[in-house]
Amino acid sequence: MKKLFNTPKKAIILVICMVVVIIAASVIAFKSTLITKAEAKIVALKDAGLSEAEASALRVRFEFDDGRFQYEVDFYNNGTAYEYLIQAKNGEIIARDIDGKGNGNNDMQDTGNQFSADENSSVQPQKDVENQPAANGNSTAQSQKDSLDEAKAAALRDAGLSESDVTFKKTELDHSHGTQVYDIEFYTSDTKYDYEIDASNGTVLEKNIEQFQIQTNPTDGAINSSNNDYIGVDHAKEIALNHAQLNESDVQFAKAKLENDDGGVEYEIEFYSGRTEYDYTIDAISGNIIEYDVDYD
Numbered sequence: 001m002k003k004l005f006n007t008p009k010k011a012i013i014l015v016i017c018m019v020v021v022i023i024a025a026s027v028i029a030f031k032s033t034l035i036t037k038a039e040a041k042i043v044a045l046k047d048a049g050l051s052e053a054e055a056s057a058l059r060v061r062f063e064f065d066d067g068r069f070q071y072e073v074d075f076y077n078n079g080t081a082y083e084y085l086i087q088a089k090n091g092e093i094i095a096r097d098i099d100g101k102g103n104g105n106n107d108m109q110d111t112g113n114q115f116s117a118d119e120n121s122s123v124q125p126q127k128d129v130e131n132q133p134a135a136n137g138n139s140t141a142q143s144q145k146d147s148l149d150e151a152k153a154a155a156l157r158d159a160g161l162s163e164s165d166v167t168f169k170k171t172e173l174d175h176s177h178g179t180q181v182y183d184i185e186f187y188t189s190d191t192k193y194d195y196e197i198d199a200s201n202g203t204v205l206e207k208n209i210e211q212f213q214i215q216t217n218p219t220d221g222a223i224n225s226s227n228n229d230y231i232g233v234d235h236a237k238e239i240a241l242n243h244a245q246l247n248e249s250d251v252q253f254a255k256a257k258l259e260n261d262d263g264g265v266e267y268e269i270e271f272y273s274g275r276t277e278y279d280y281t282i283d284a285i286s287g288n289i290i291e292y293d294v295d296y297d
Contacts, residue, residue, distance in 0.1 A: 033089070034069060034088040034089060035071075035086075035088060035089075035090070035091045037060045037062065037071060039091060040060055040071035040073055040084075040086040040088070040091070041058065041060050041073055043073075043084070043086050043091050043093065044073040044075070044082065044084040044086060044093075045075075047084070047093060047096065048075075048077070048082050048098070050075075050077055054077055055075035055076065055077055055082075056075065056076045056077065057074070057075060057076050057296065058073075058074070058075040059072075059073070059074045059075070060072070060073050062088065066175070068087065068088070068089070069087075069088035069089065070085050070086060070087055070088050070094060071084075071085070071086040071088055072084070072085055072086075073085075073086060074296070076296070080098065080099065081097075081098075081099045081275075081296060082096070082097070082098055082099075083096070083097040083098075083099075084096050084097075095173075097172060097173075099171075099275075144173075147182075147199060148171060148173070148182060150202045151171075151182035151184055151197040151199065151202060152168070152171060152182075152184055153202075154195075154197050154202040154203070154204060155184040155186070155193065155195040155197060155204070155207075156186075158195070158204050158207065159193050159195075159209070161188065161193075165188055166186040166187065166188055166193070167186060167187055167188075167252070167272065167274065167275075168184070168185070168186045168275065169185040169186060169187060169272065169275050169277065170183055170184065170185035170275070171183075171184055171185075173199060176196065176205075179198065179199075179200075179205075180198075180199040180200065181196050181197060181198060181199055181205060182195075182196070182197040182199055183195075183196060184196075184197055187252060187254065187272060189252065190211060190212050191209060191210065191211055191212060192209070192210045192212065192254060193207070193208075193209055193210075194207065194208040194209075194210075195207045212253065212254045212255060213254075213255045213256070213257045214253055214255070214256050214257070215233050215256055215257050215258060229285050230258070230265070230284045230285060231267075231282075231284060231285065231286075231287045233256050233257070233258060233267060235287065236256070236267035236269055236280075236282045236284070236287070237253065237256050237269055237271075239280075239282055239287055239289065240269040240271070240278065240280040240282065240289075240292075241271075243280070243289060243292065244273075244278050244294075246273055246278075250273050251271040251272060251273045251278075252271060252272045252273075253269075253270070253271045254270045254271060254272060254277075255268055255269065255270035255271075256268075256269050256270075258284060261281075264283070265283075265284040265285070266281050266282060266283055266284050266290060267280075267281070267282045267283075267284055268280075268281060269281075269282060275296070276294065276295065276296050277294070277295040278292070278293075278294055278295075279292065279293045279294075279295070280292045
């Protein structure tokens with residue numbers, strides 16, 4: 001032991017190693033108290049009344065938000081989008097968003113259902129019923145739908161549009177600085193609107209209005225427009241649509257523009273199909289897809 005501590009440098013190294021080991025052990029111990037991704041997935045699917053085979057595009061993400069560890073679980077079934085927030089500590093459903101069934105539950109709803117995992121990692125719900133009348137749930141759902149409808153109407157009123165003029169991309173209950181708000185996004189043939197509406201009184205708290213950026217051939221903008229090597233914005237749009245397996249009649253283009261990025265010239269192609277947003281970056285000369293993103297809201 002004397003030899004080990006015969007210099008201050010060795011003593012410091014030993015202390016650092018001991019601290020690292022203690023921290024690593026603490027992290028492992030803490031993680032062992034949380035439910036797993038598989039268990040969070042079971043919670044969401046059980047609440048939705050679906051099996052894993054019936055859920056498509058199933059995604060589970062572990063994250064830290066609002067001072068807590070949680071899982072975000074997203075999946076689809078027959079055109080209905082499901083989004084769950086699951087408390088990682090105890091399997092509680094923090095909030096759910098079910099969009100597409102036409103039951104009015106297309107906003108993120110806070111819920112108090114408690115879930116726990118048994119020794120076989122089978123997550124079972126323990127719902128707090130307390131002899132509430134069956135009609136109470138329907139009344140709550142109707143109230144939430146009315147509140148969402150009021151928020152959508154407030155956004156449309158501010159934009160000077162009617163519901164028939166727009167396609168809604170996002171209608172979601174959220175929290176901002178301790179206040180419940182609705183995130184309302186919709187678009188027309190040439191403009192995207194993004195609103196934050198106070199859920200309690202329908203006041204417009206924040207808005208962003210963005211004009212779509214569409215370029216057409218032959219100029220392709222101001223970036224060396226005379227360069228005949230460029231594939232052209234129309235061809236770039238065609239490449240993106242083919243990759244997405246969509247027709248031009250199925251989508252609304254929000255952006256189709258030649259841009260210079262870090263010395264490379266590329267086409268930024270963005271379009272919507274219903275509530276789904278597609279974003280492509282395509283090499284202006286080769287036509288290769290550099291990157292793409294699909295956002296299912």
